[in-house]
Each structure stands twice: as structure tokens, then as C-alpha cells.
Amino acid sequence: MNTQTELAPEKTETDVETLIAGLAADARTAQRKLAQMSDADKATALHLAAQALRDAAPKILAENAKDVAAGEERGLSGAMLDRLRLDEARLSGIADAVDQVADLSDPVGEVIDSSERPNGLKLSRVRVPIGVIGIIYESRPNVTADAAVLCVRAGNAAILRGGSEAVHSNHAILAALSKGLAEGGIPEKAVQLVPTQDRAAVGALLRATGAVDMIVPRGGKSLVARVQDEARVPVLAHLDGICHTYIHSAADKDMAEQVAVNAKMRRTGICGAMETLLVDASYPEASALVGKLLDAGCELRGDGRAQSLDKRVLPATDEDWDTEYLEAVASVAVVDGIDAALSHIAEHSSGHTDVIVTSDAEAEQTFLNSVDSAIVMANASSQFADGGEFGLGAEIGIATGRIHARGPVALEGLTTYKWQVRGTGQTRP
Amino acid sequence: MNTQTELAPEKTETDVETLIAGLAADARTAQRKLAQMSDADKATALHLAAQALRDAAPKILAENAKDVAAGEERGLSGAMLDRLRLDEARLSGIADAVDQVADLSDPVGEVIDSSERPNGLKLSRVRVPIGVIGIIYESRPNVTADAAVLCVRAGNAAILRGGSEAVHSNHAILAALSKGLAEGGIPEKAVQLVPTQDRAAVGALLRATGAVDMIVPRGGKSLVARVQDEARVPVLAHLDGICHTYIHSAADKDMAEQVAVNAKMRRTGICGAMETLLVDASYPEASALVGKLLDAGCELRGDGRAQSLDKRVLPATDEDWDTEYLEAVASVAVVDGIDAALSHIAEHSSGHTDVIVTSDAEAEQTFLNSVDSAIVMANASSQFADGGEFGLGAEIGIATGRIHARGPVALEGLTTYKWQVRGTGQTRP
Incomplete structure (x- = not known):
């Protein structure tokens, strides 16, 4: 994993859009393969990813120390530094959370309902992954693992855009995660980090209609508000909890x-x-x-x-x-x-x-x-009000919008459905 | 129903935003009452609305003749005039469709799933209306009735924005519809037409995040593309059917x-x-x-x-x-x-x-x-590929997006859910 892939600052907006389009196209290809993987194979791959995170602990903590040192130099607040900082215990918690997601039951393939029409057509609505999900988040490096594995567990590809203050930590976590996932047969591009901190990349991600299927902002009010204001891609968000x-x-x-x-x-x-x-x-x-x-x-x-x-x-x-x-x-x-x-x-x-x-x-x-x-x-x-307390396992967020999913959004909220219709040659009169 | 409520052309964008905000606030108040109405009461009101459409046939056809005459003067194509034109048979078809929607079963209140947690909390996910739905459509005046009654049947308020070429027909249809709905106890503002053809009103509707919960564009590719490009409110759309x-x-x-x-x-x-x-x-x-x-x-x-x-x-x-x-x-x-x-x-x-x-x-x-x-x-x-053929009854459209609802979108697609939690004094450890 190369942490030096930042775009040079002179790159134009078009370059950033091309970059995001490329990430999204790779994500789509990877996601189509991932969508066909069995529940058991996805679970195995996620357990391997958890182990890879544990194995990479020294490397991840060393990279995290760079971020913390840079943050101290930039004068980040104590609260922000605390969100940024990893230690053995926190990293172990992240890996354990990956194991827990691996053990959740897979919603993909569930038959939501089915019927037979008078003309003999058999209809079923079957849960399928949403597709390519963009996650935009701030300084907490644990989101890199938490959000990515929830997406993958439900058969989605994730494009992650973390905060610049956690860039070394995020790349190190993703490198470990990707190694484990690859060992388990999950396509490499199923989880990608946007390789630039250029803010224009966020805009390009938010406007990538058709290439990115949903955006999940994870962070404070101003981040979520900016995402909701700029996005053309559907957003799963919560603003306030009053x-x-x-x-x-x-x-x-x-x-x-x-x-x-x-x-x-x-x-x-x-x-x-x-x-x-x-x-x-x-x-x-x-x-x-x-x-x-x-x-x-x-x-x-x-x-x-x-x-x-x-x-x-x-x-x-x-x-x-x-x-x-x-x-x-x-x-x-x-x-x-x-x-x-x-x-x-x-x-x-x-x-x-x-x-x-x-x-x-x-x-x-x-x-x-x-x-x-x-x-x-x-x-x-x-x-x-929490996915775990509701028996849903880990959640990607608590949605206060009215479309798609509301309240704690766990694996099911990261799926959609398709209609499968089986006939015997019916034509419509 | 006053068809002369167009804003004067010198009105500013702010006036239009205020107008839309007022319509949306009225819609929200009406929708909250509508959401509490029983299945039977909504069905009765919709049958009354169907009858009111039949009773108002002479008035509606006279108003429609004005639109057709104006369209001929403006040189609309034969296909567009055909979409615009109503006659006894078409109007009767519109009223029959309202009766059919009245007879559909109400998705609101359905318990999607329920569980009891180890601490004794009882959870249910219950179907509820989405809220305030904006419908943006072109020249077909039947959409005024079709879309409005589907929204109302599922407990939603509708804000309709039809094409300028059908403005007289739309107002006449809505007047009849509203009379029937009011007789059945449905709040007057549950269905409203945007009282101006100012294009800025469409923009204001598309940006009314939080005030309008979903936009459904009904029309050709360029309308749908414009809506998807400008909207901040979630859009339920289909573009091409390749x-x-x-x-x-x-x-x-x-x-x-x-x-x-x-x-x-x-x-x-x-x-x-x-x-x-x-x-x-x-x-x-x-x-x-x-x-x-x-x-x-x-x-x-x-x-x-x-x-x-x-x-x-x-x-x-x-x-x-x-x-x-x-x-x-x-x-x-x-x-x-x-x-x-x-x-x-x-x-x-x-x-x-x-x-x-x-x-x-x-x-x-x-x-x-x-x-x-x-x-x-x-x-x-x-x-x-059709809601009727799938046994869903009338559909508001066929969605090709990946969020919320896919394929034929009928009443269920016009609902969302909330979590109802019943406890006996539980506090979280």
C-alpha cells in the first residue's frame, strides 16, 4: 500500500473526476464479483481480515503515531487527537468488531416475498447488495475498518474518503484489511481509499451519479450538511439527534x-x-x-x-x-x-x-x-437507539431521513432488492 | 379552485421559495392528520373523489378544451396534443383508476418485523407514509389524479407541478378531486398544485430538503435528467429502459x-x-x-x-x-x-x-x-414489467435507481417505516 499517491497540487478538477471515475469503475467490477460470493466465503474472508489487522498492529500503530505527531504539530484539540489516536486495545477492538461483522447473518439472497400470478409467472423479490458505496468520514481511523467491512459483508464495494489528519493510519489499516480480504478471495478493488486529500475529490464522489450508488457521511454536523448540500448521489445521513x-x-x-x-x-x-x-x-x-x-x-x-x-x-x-x-x-x-x-x-x-x-x-x-x-x-x-441494542449488530449509522432506511442502519440497510420473474414462455396480451 | 393564481412575472426567486415553503408546510400539517386516518376512511374518501371526478366531467372537459385550443395555437405536435386531450372515455378511465386505488389494501400500519430483546424491550418496524411527495410531470393531465391518489392512499401529501400546457385541465381535475377528498374527511392541503408555472418553482421544490421528502418525476428523459441533476430532495426516478x-x-x-x-x-x-x-x-x-x-x-x-x-x-x-x-x-x-x-x-x-x-x-x-x-x-x-402485471395495482413509476424501491413502485414504495419500542422502564447500562 503506497501512502505517497497523493495527486500533485497542480492537478485540475478534471483529473480528480477522472480519478474518481476510475475508482468507481474498478469498484463496480469488483462488486459484481463480490455479489456472487457465498455467505460462508465472505465470512471467512472477513475473519482473515480481522487476523490481518492483528498481525499488522506494529505497522498500524507506527503509522498512527505519524498522524498523531503531525496533529500535535498542527495544534489539533485534545478531543481530536483522542479520536485519532490508536493503541493496542483500540486496535484489538477494531479487529474484534470485524470478527463480529463476519459472524452476522448475510441478508443477500433473502427472499423478501414471492407470489404467483394467474398467468403462471412466478415473482420473487430478492435482497441484493446496493453496489458501490462511498463513505466520507473525519478523523476516526476505526471507520476505515468498520464501514468497509459492513459494506463488504452485504456484498458492496466501498470507496473510502477519510480525513487528512488520519491519512497514514487509514492507509495502514486498509493495507492490512485488503491483505486479509484478498486471502479470502475478495476482489482487491472491493475496498479502496481515495488516494488524494484534495477536497475536489469529495465533490467528484458526491456527483458520481450512476457510478456511486449511495454516500454515507460519518462525522459531525458540518460534514454531513456539506455532503447533503452537494450530493447528487443518494445520501444516507443523520444530522441532529434532538x-x-x-x-x-x-x-x-x-x-x-x-x-x-x-x-x-x-x-x-x-x-x-x-x-x-x-x-x-x-x-x-x-x-x-x-x-x-x-x-x-x-x-x-x-x-x-x-x-x-x-x-x-x-x-x-x-x-x-x-x-x-x-x-x-x-x-x-x-x-x-x-x-x-x-x-x-x-x-x-x-x-x-x-x-x-x-x-x-x-x-x-x-x-x-x-x-x-x-x-x-x-x-x-x-x-x-443503537443497532447493537436493537439486535442488528454493528450499524453504519442512524438514519433520520425518510427514504430507504430509518433508525439504526445495519446490514439490511446496505442492501436493496431485485425482482426475479420466472415464466414458461408467457407473452403479454 | 382559482386557476388565476399565477404569480405575476416580476416576482423574485425568494417569492417562489416562500411560496413553495408555504405549500410544503401546509402539506406537512395535512399529512400528519392524514397519516392517522384509517384504511377504511381513506378508501371511502377516494371513492368519493372518483365520483366527484365523474360529476365534474363537463367542467373538466371544458377546461381541457381551453388547453387543447391553446396548444393548437402554440403549434404543439399531434402526439403532444393527443397526450393533452381528454374525452368522456379517458375521463371515465381516470375516475375508474381512482376507484381501483381506493380498493387497494393499505400498506400503512403493517408490521414488517418485530422482536423482543433479552432486556424485555419489544421492537416492531411499522410501515408509515413517507410524508410530503412532490410530483413533477409534463402534459398528461391524468397524472394529476393518478399520482395524487396513490400518494394519498398511502397517507402522503402530494404537491403537484404539472406542465403549463395542461394548466386548466390540472386545476379542474384537482378541484373535483379535492371536493371528493374533503367530503371524505381528508385535509384540504393533502393535495396541492403549485399555483405558478414559473420554472423557478420547480427548482425551489427540488431544493426543499426537509420540507419535501421525495420527488417523483413523471415524464420524458430530459425532465427526469433535469430533476436528477438539480434535486437535493431524494428522487425516485427511472431514466432509460434499455x-x-x-x-x-x-x-x-x-x-x-x-x-x-x-x-x-x-x-x-x-x-x-x-x-x-x-x-x-x-x-x-x-x-x-x-x-x-x-x-x-x-x-x-x-x-x-x-x-x-x-x-x-x-x-x-x-x-x-x-x-x-x-x-x-x-x-x-x-x-x-x-x-x-x-x-x-x-x-x-x-x-x-x-x-x-x-x-x-x-x-x-x-x-x-x-x-x-x-x-x-x-x-x-x-x-x-408493470405494477399491474406484478399484482401491485397502480404504480407511480418503474424505478431504476438502487435505493429505496426498485422496479414497479406502487403503494408500498410510497411508504417508509419507523421503529416502535415498548419498554417497562428499561435504562441502558
Whole structure:
């Protein structure tokens, strides 16, 4: 694997487009072969890739050290350096994750449904890979392995474009991965890294309609927004996770407190973390609930009625209702009944995960039916919004769009279907 | 219904964006109510709409006559005028189609799958409407009814943008439709027509990310290409239907001839019509097959070996292999075995429908597995590529993209899903 294949800076946009077109054409050819591989052969190849990652640990860590040193020199923040840094344990975690993906069951070939028409035609819808998937990501080098193996497990080719700060790590990880995959008979071009950090290459990838079938951005809000704005290729993305927990009048006191505190405080920085607490005006234990969150170390910003529940609640501005804090801060509003809660959520939810806590079966059903988000929960913490927790295995992301796949997107979300029709010579009248 | 609501020509792009944002916001509000309506109520409302179309026939035909007169004045082609023109029979056909959509079963609420996690969380994936769908179409006024009722049947709001040449017809059809839907309790803004023919309105609709959930272009290649190029909203589109029929060495002679002639000649102008015939070099009856197509009135353009089968075969140029003729013309190539056929199809197919004719079960399975098109058929005419023929009822189009839905897209393709999670107070460790 040559890490010195950067395009010289004087290359033109056309050169970059030709480069991407070449990568995509190679990916398509490789993907067509990969699509015909059996479940067992793909699993074996992925286990070999996991082992190759373990075997290449010294090399990968040495290359990663170069990236970290360069990052320190460029003055990257501590958080960014932490995302970038690999050690034995993290690398071992990456390899273990590859083994886990290898052990997932293969969705390709599954018959979704079938029927026989009155004229004798037999129809089946059969799951097939999507094709060529572009992954655009930032500084975490583990995405190089995680995303690539999910794509390959479902029979797709991946074109990876990682952040420039992780370029040595990414090439070293891919080199190891590719060696293992090749030993298992997976075509070499099934996983490729874009060999330039030229930003124009991202644009070319995003506009490669017909050559690239889907783009998955993995990173912060600004990356995802840029991808969504520029892409002509379909994008599987999630932007914000502005998740609500609504405490209904008939909520159990202990459950309400445990679910709300967990939804916010277990990990404050994940997209499934609660950002807004809605408390029904008829819920009798509102002060205790708000107190529990404050006592747990959460800053609360509330409307007038919420402020009156506890002196420590700060005043909220209009912006707070549309803010994904990703830290130990939440907004809190008192609402008059479930309809007011539904209206607040319809106006402010980002469509990720919204929760009701109630012991009233009718309110639960109304909430689950009415809230128009990818995931709607009753009596559970929004932090369960995760492919692993849903039993799907590793996920490529949590989609908040409305097309193709919603919520945690795992292997099935990386497939599509085709119609297979078997006849006995039928012609259409 | 006011047909005089065109924006004055001096309106700016911002005005158009505000207009589209307003339509989309109204559509969203209406759609949220519509999403909660029962199957039976939606069906009843659609039957009322069909009746309202019948009742309004004199008004609709009078408005249509204005469009036809204006079109004649503008010198529209005979084919375009024919697409534009309505009469009693066509209008009755439109109303009947609305009744048929009313009688389709409602996909909304269907539980796709469900599971219980070890921690007791109960998960279900439930079908829900996509939301707000934009339909951009050309001169056929029937699309106003056809597309709108398919959207509504699956719980979606529709924003329609028809061609300027059909503006009076479209408004009259929508007025009737809306009256019937309103009688059945469907919110008025569930179906709206963009009240301006300003081309900037199409651009604004295509860029309304988050406000419009999906765009369906219905029309010719240039319309679809423009939509795909400009859209930021996901597009459900099909471009070309370059469909292949491959006659394998083990094909039955009569079947091969009947299927090939039907695939091309039943209706030459539909997207499922065969455009390229691939004949295996080992198929012994190639001359007879080519003769049958020529005798049926099909012009054939072939490679050297195809030309040697019959003197009437004209020489093909490179372009012919990538041409959707949509008339009584086909290209024909002789290929050396199934792998050569698969290579030709991989290079030239538009991913719509491709067919093998063979009595060899292994060749059939190889073809159905390997060809990467939305629809793959064995021993049947490609003209069966149609939602009705697949038992799906009316279709909004035949999608050749690889995301969300492929092949004939009927009601199910106008839905997505959400995850409903029911707990008993679980918090995430």
C-alpha cells in the first residue's frame, strides 16, 4: 500500500473526476464479483481480515503515531487527537468488531416475498447488495475498518474518503484489511481509499451519479450538511439527534426519574441522548423529577413553568428547543397534555428518537402512532437507539431521513432488492 | 379552485421559495392528520373523489378544451396534443383508476418485523407514509389524479407541478378531486398544485430538503435528467429502459420467437420494450428468430454476425447498443455464451428489465442471480414489467435507481417505516 499517491497540487478538477471515475469503475467490477460470493466465503474472508489487522498492529500503530505527531504539530484539540489516536486495545477492538461483522447473518439472497400470478409467472423479490458505496468520514481511523467491512459483508464495494489528519493510519489499516480480504478471495478493488486529500475529490464522489450508488457521511454536523448540500448521489445521513422524553400525567414516578436521568446522563455526547424533557402539567411529581436531573449534574434550561419547579432551572431561549447540546445540559418545558407534547415534538424533534413515559396504554399507543420519528419509544431510555441494542449488530449509522432506511442502519440497510420473474414462455396480451 | 393564481412575472426567486415553503408546510400539517386516518376512511374518501371526478366531467372537459385550443395555437405536435386531450372515455378511465386505488389494501400500519430483546424491550418496524411527495410531470393531465391518489392512499401529501400546457385541465381535475377528498374527511392541503408555472418553482421544490421528502418525476428523459441533476430532495426516478432479451443456446425455438417478438412489438413505446436482442452463437435457430422479428415489422441493426443471419439486418453503430428506440427498431448481437451475454448486459443495460430465454435451469439461475437490474426474467416477455402485471395495482413509476424501491413502485414504495419500542422502564447500562 503506497501512502505517497497523493495527486500533485497542480492537478485540475478534471483529473480528480477522472480519478474518481476510475475508482468507481474498478469498484463496480469488483462488486459484481463480490455479489456472487457465498455467505460462508465472505465470512471467512472477513475473519482473515480481522487476523490481518492483528498481525499488522506494529505497522498500524507506527503509522498512527505519524498522524498523531503531525496533529500535535498542527495544534489539533485534545478531543481530536483522542479520536485519532490508536493503541493496542483500540486496535484489538477494531479487529474484534470485524470478527463480529463476519459472524452476522448475510441478508443477500433473502427472499423478501414471492407470489404467483394467474398467468403462471412466478415473482420473487430478492435482497441484493446496493453496489458501490462511498463513505466520507473525519478523523476516526476505526471507520476505515468498520464501514468497509459492513459494506463488504452485504456484498458492496466501498470507496473510502477519510480525513487528512488520519491519512497514514487509514492507509495502514486498509493495507492490512485488503491483505486479509484478498486471502479470502475478495476482489482487491472491493475496498479502496481515495488516494488524494484534495477536497475536489469529495465533490467528484458526491456527483458520481450512476457510478456511486449511495454516500454515507460519518462525522459531525458540518460534514454531513456539506455532503447533503452537494450530493447528487443518494445520501444516507443523520444530522441532529434532538431527542425528547415526554413524562405523561400517568407516568410512574421512579420510572420517569430513572428513564429521564439515563436518557440524558448515561452518555451525554451520543445522538440518542435526550436533549429536551417535556413534563405534563398534570404529572404530580414534576419537581422531584427535575430535582433528580439537576442532582445528577445536568444543567436545565426551562420555560417559565419549568423554572418554577426548581430554582436551579435557568431560563431557556427560543434556540434551546432546537439545540442538540451533546453535553450535560437539557431543555425542559411543561406541556398541557399529550396533544401539546405531540405539537412540541412535531415542531422541534429532529426525527431521531422520541420517548413517552406513561402507564396509560392509550396514551402510549397515541404517542407511538403519532410521533413521526425514526424511533419512537415508550417507557425506555432513548439511549437504546443503537443497532447493537436493537439486535442488528454493528450499524453504519442512524438514519433520520425518510427514504430507504430509518433508525439504526445495519446490514439490511446496505442492501436493496431485485425482482426475479420466472415464466414458461408467457407473452403479454 | 382559482386557476388565476399565477404569480405575476416580476416576482423574485425568494417569492417562489416562500411560496413553495408555504405549500410544503401546509402539506406537512395535512399529512400528519392524514397519516392517522384509517384504511377504511381513506378508501371511502377516494371513492368519493372518483365520483366527484365523474360529476365534474363537463367542467373538466371544458377546461381541457381551453388547453387543447391553446396548444393548437402554440403549434404543439399531434402526439403532444393527443397526450393533452381528454374525452368522456379517458375521463371515465381516470375516475375508474381512482376507484381501483381506493380498493387497494393499505400498506400503512403493517408490521414488517418485530422482536423482543433479552432486556424485555419489544421492537416492531411499522410501515408509515413517507410524508410530503412532490410530483413533477409534463402534459398528461391524468397524472394529476393518478399520482395524487396513490400518494394519498398511502397517507402522503402530494404537491403537484404539472406542465403549463395542461394548466386548466390540472386545476379542474384537482378541484373535483379535492371536493371528493374533503367530503371524505381528508385535509384540504393533502393535495396541492403549485399555483405558478414559473420554472423557478420547480427548482425551489427540488431544493426543499426537509420540507419535501421525495420527488417523483413523471415524464420524458430530459425532465427526469433535469430533476436528477438539480434535486437535493431524494428522487425516485427511472431514466432509460434499455431492456435486453438473451436467447440462450438451450432456448425453445417457438418460445424464443414468441417472447422476442412480444417483447419488442406488443407496444414499442413503453419502457419495458426490448431494445436489444442477444442471440447465443450456439443457438441453432438464430436465422429463423431474426426473420420472425423482421417479418413482424421490426427494423434490426446488428453486428457483423447478426447481419449474416438475414440480409435485411442493417449495420449497427456503437451508439445502437445504448439506445432506447421506443419504436419498431431493435439492435441485435450474436454473443459467445452466457458470460458474453452477461458482460454485454452489464455494460449496456439501463438496469430496468433484462430477460433470458432458456430451458437450461442452471443458465436461468446464473442469469437471474448475475444480472444487476431491477427486474430479471426468465422465459417471459419484458413487457410484463408493470405494477399491474406484478399484482401491485397502480404504480407511480418503474424505478431504476438502487435505493429505496426498485422496479414497479406502487403503494408500498410510497411508504417508509419507523421503529416502535415498548419498554417497562428499561435504562441502558
